[in-house]
Amino acid sequence: MVRLATRIGGLTLANPVMPASGTFGPELAEVMDLDRLGALVTKSVTPEARTGNALPRLAETENGLLNSIGIPGKGLAHFVAQAMPEWRRFRAPLVVSLSAPSVAEFARAAAVLAATPGVAAIEANISCPNLEEDGRAFAMLPETAAAAVAAVRAASALPLWVKLSPNTADIAAVARACEAAGAEALVVANTILGLAIDIETARPRLGAGMGGFSGPAFKPIALRLVWQCAQAVGIPIIGVGGISTAEDAVEFMMAGASAVQVGTASFVQPTAMLDVLEGLVAFCARRGITDVAQLVGMALPARERLAAE
Numbered sequence: 001m002v003r004l005a006t007r008i009g010g011l012t013l014a015n016p017v018m019p020a021s022g023t024f025g026p027e028l029a030e031v032m033d034l035d036r037l038g039a040l041v042t043k044s045v046t047p048e049a050r051t052g053n054a055l056p057r058l059a060e061t062e063n064g065l066l067n068s069i070g071i072p073g074k075g076l077a078h079f080v081a082q083a084m085p086e087w088r089r090f091r092a093p094l095v096v097s098l099s100a101p102s103v104a105e106f107a108r109a110a111a112v113l114a115a116t117p118g119v120a121a122i123e124a125n126i127s128c129p130n131l132e133e134d135g136r137a138f139a140m141l142p143e144t145a146a147a148a149v150a151a152v153r154a155a156s157a158l159p160l161w162v163k164l165s166p167n168t169a170d171i172a173a174v175a176r177a178c179e180a181a182g183a184e185a186l187v188v189a190n191t192i193l194g195l196a197i198d199i200e201t202a203r204p205r206l207g208a209g210m211g212g213f214s215g216p217a218f219k220p221i222a223l224r225l226v227w228q229c230a231q232a233v234g235i236p237i238i239g240v241g242g243i244s245t246a247e248d249a250v251e252f253m254m255a256g257a258s259a260v261q262v263g264t265a266s267f268v269q270p271t272a273m274l275d276v277l278e279g280l281v282a283f284c285a286r287r288g289i290t291d292v293a294q295l296v297g298m299a300l301p302a303r304e305r306l307a308a309e
């Protein structure tokens with residue numbers, strides 16, 4: 001038997017595997033039992049309705065995916081009234097990803113979520129690239145990241161996870177600022193800015209030009225970011241970026257992640273998350289590991305591993 005229970009701040013998950021925001025919806029219940037996941041994570045909800053970016057919004061590249069979805073959606077009031085009843089059908093804890101265009105809007109939306117039954121935690125997406133600002137987002141700088149996190153922290157007592165961006169120059173500094181501002185966990189990381197060009201038309205393949213890159217080719221970068229954050233902060237890290245197999249998940253956990261999220265791989269294989277979970281159990285059993293938490297930080301230099309214990 002392998003113990004899978006995973007503590008992320010104030011929340012205990014049944015296991016450490018969950019979906020990545022924006023790559024999954026309740027309709028996946030048709031192909032698998034979503035209550036077997038450690039948590040459910042919604043796509044980012046914004047305070048107001050948004051139309052999203054110009055088409056096309058997806059472009060496949062070698063070993064990866066570019067997207068410039070632009071967080072289209074019907075806004076927070078619609079989410080609370082229409083989407084939440086559907087999410088409440090599941091037993092797995094629901095993590096609502098929240099994105100907002102200003103600190104004040106982050107605070108207002110967090111207060112609404114705090115008053116919404118069935119929300120287990122907020123994942124503050126401070127890293128969504130704002131393409132109109134040439135890719136700049138709250139998560140680019142420690143100061144702007146901390147301002148958004150502090151606003152959400154003050155407005156809601158819900159467990160607060162903060163999703164960081166790989167596009168910043170110093171992820172460790174941003175991670176420390178988020179921890180100091182009240183983050184209970186860090187989700188590392190969102191997509192990295194990329195570009196693909198159609199050489200017949202000499203135009204970017206995405207309508208918005210640049211987009212967020214995800215999938216297998218992103219994995220070594222995301223893994224490095226987890227490794228750096230794990231040595232910078234004491235709060236749990238949830239690793240995400242290019243995970244499609246249990247072996248990938250083990251790598252992230254050994255780099256310091258307490259849990260993992262699966263995104264792009266679910267588009268290729270909708271049951272990828274459960275395959276990762278089952279493979280994780282098999283790996284631990286084969287290696288005589290009785291608690292999945294033992295994997296966390298196994299590959300970190302000894303000093304940091306000791307500090308985390």
Ligand SMILES: Cc1cc2nc3c(=O)[nH]c(=O)nc-3n(C[C@H](O)[C@H](O)[C@H](O)COP(=O)(O)O)c2cc1C
Nearest residue numbers: 020021022043044125189190214215241242263264
């Ligand atoms: C189509 C698509 C939509 C996404 N939407 C969101 C989103 O709404 N909020 C968010 O925080 N991340 C979003 N992401 C980023 C993923 O949650 C994840 O951080 C990233 O894709 C890296 O993981 P992966 O390589 O496993 O996909 C999106 C990614 C993709 C591919």
